[in-house]
Amino acid sequence: MGARQGSSERLPDNYQLIYDVIREAGAGVHLTTNDLYLRASSRRPGIGISTVYRGVQRLRDLGLIDEILLPGADSAVYEPTASPHAHFRCTKCGSLSDVAYELPQRTITELSKRTGAHISEATVTLHGLCQGCCAA
Amino acid sequence: MGARQGSSERLPDNYQLIYDVIREAGAGVHLTTNDLYLRASSRRPGIGISTVYRGVQRLRDLGLIDEILLPGADSAVYEPTASPHAHFRCTKCGSLSDVAYELPQRTITELSKRTGAHISEATVTLHGLCQGCCAA
DNA sequence: GCGAAAGTGAATACCGCATTCACTCAACCT
DNA sequence: AGGTTGAGTGAATGCGGTATTCACTTTCGC
Incomplete structure (x- = not known):
């Protein structure tokens, strides 16, 4: 599976990293923003939580990931688009x-x-x- | 709380007030906690927002009202049990x-x-x- | 009445998310 | 090359909804 999506635009490295983390977790695995922050931090120490928030927004807008909002959940979770x-x-x-x-x-x-x-x-x-x- | 019998138990005045507000709004009207706080305050000035939160929890546990949690909603809404x-x-x-x-x-x-x-x-x-x- | 338990309101804490701000950096343009 | 611009970044801050704490009052069982 291609590391990047076939668009002409390249994702910023940090957003690509977040996308990688979500894709590598696999389908059916639901990661919170904090999960993503922790996993991304281990690969790229110093990344900011703001960047993670901005990243998932962008990936969601691009249709690369699904943002799942659950009734009563404290936070959103993310999974690869399905x-x-x-x-x-x-x-x-x-x-x-x-x-x-x-x-x-x-x-x-x-x-x-x-x-x-x-x-x-x-x-x-x-x-x-x-x-x-x-x-x- | 003492061992009172469920069905004959009397609601504390504040909780009864909250229940009245919800019932009087009617079915299909969805009130947020803040809505409830405002309406309850006009009838019983000085009531605390904490009491409203405690009230809806109690009423929900008693099955008197429905707590509606919507995906992505900023806050819960309440309506009479239906x-x-x-x-x-x-x-x-x-x-x-x-x-x-x-x-x-x-x-x-x-x-x-x-x-x-x-x-x-x-x-x-x-x-x-x-x-x-x-x-x- | 008396003591215990429940209720109360203000303040505070917490959590997820949004926004702001100063800074970096790479792309672009004469 | 130099200069400008715009996106990206991370820390800090703000905010709204809800939970918790605490000291106080009310109510209830006896």
């Missing part, structure tokens, strides 16, 4: 995982009709006990 | 409204099976342009 999916959070251990589910387009169309709004995005978040916490 | 429903937020004007939709139990059951988790709650949040902002 197809739309739901998220599950364990109320006990706090773990967050992807769930391959998307609200059917038919449902969204129907809700748009019923509300008179133009629905462009639907986020689904599930809560409960994860498999591990269920067993325990 | 049957589960989705929320729609206009990305332009910020208005928030209830949408009579609930993830089908069948879907939740299936997702539980697939993930091995005990899903106890599903929140659905829709984003887009509300009817008014569509027209404009």
Whole structure:
């Protein structure tokens, strides 16, 4: 996989570093800004937290990463861009995982009709006990 | 707190006041903690913001009100307890409204099976342009 | 009444995120 | 080359929402 995206513009080194960290963590791994800061710091000591914030904004705007905002979460998490999916959070251990589910387009169309709004995005978040916490 | 029986327990006056404010606002009206503080203050000057926070926590624990946490929202909003429903937020004007939709139990059951988790709650949040902002 | 427990309000702390500011540095242009 | 410009940077600061602490008051069980 190419280290940089095929655009003509090059990412600033720090932003590229943040992107690398997110991509190397892999799909389904959700990193907070602080996680990113810690990991980036170990590779490039002295990097500022502001730069991390600016970096994720830029990467999000470029569509390179997904910013995931969860209801009630204290902070946003980031993961490499993926197809739309739901998220599950364990109320006990706090773990967050992807769930391959998307609200059917038919449902969204129907809700748009019923509300008179133009629905462009639907986020689904599930809560409960994860498999591990269920067993325990 | 003494061992009082749940259903017959009397609410502290301040919490009752907060509950009244929420109920009087009515279903579908979403009040932030600050909204509640302002409205409660006009009836009972001197009430502290801490009391409002403690009040909504208590009312939420008692199941008297719903605490609605929206992805990316700056603050929680509260409304009288209602049957589960989705929320729609206009990305332009910020208005928030209830949408009579609930993830089908069948879907939740299936997702539980697939993930091995005990899903106890599903929140659905829709984003887009509300009817008014569509027209404009 | 009396003592314990619950409630209260002000102040403070905390956390995530936004903004500001001075500084560096590389690109660009005669 | 020199000079200008603009993006990028890191530290500091600000801010809003919420949690916590603390001393005080009220309420409740007896």
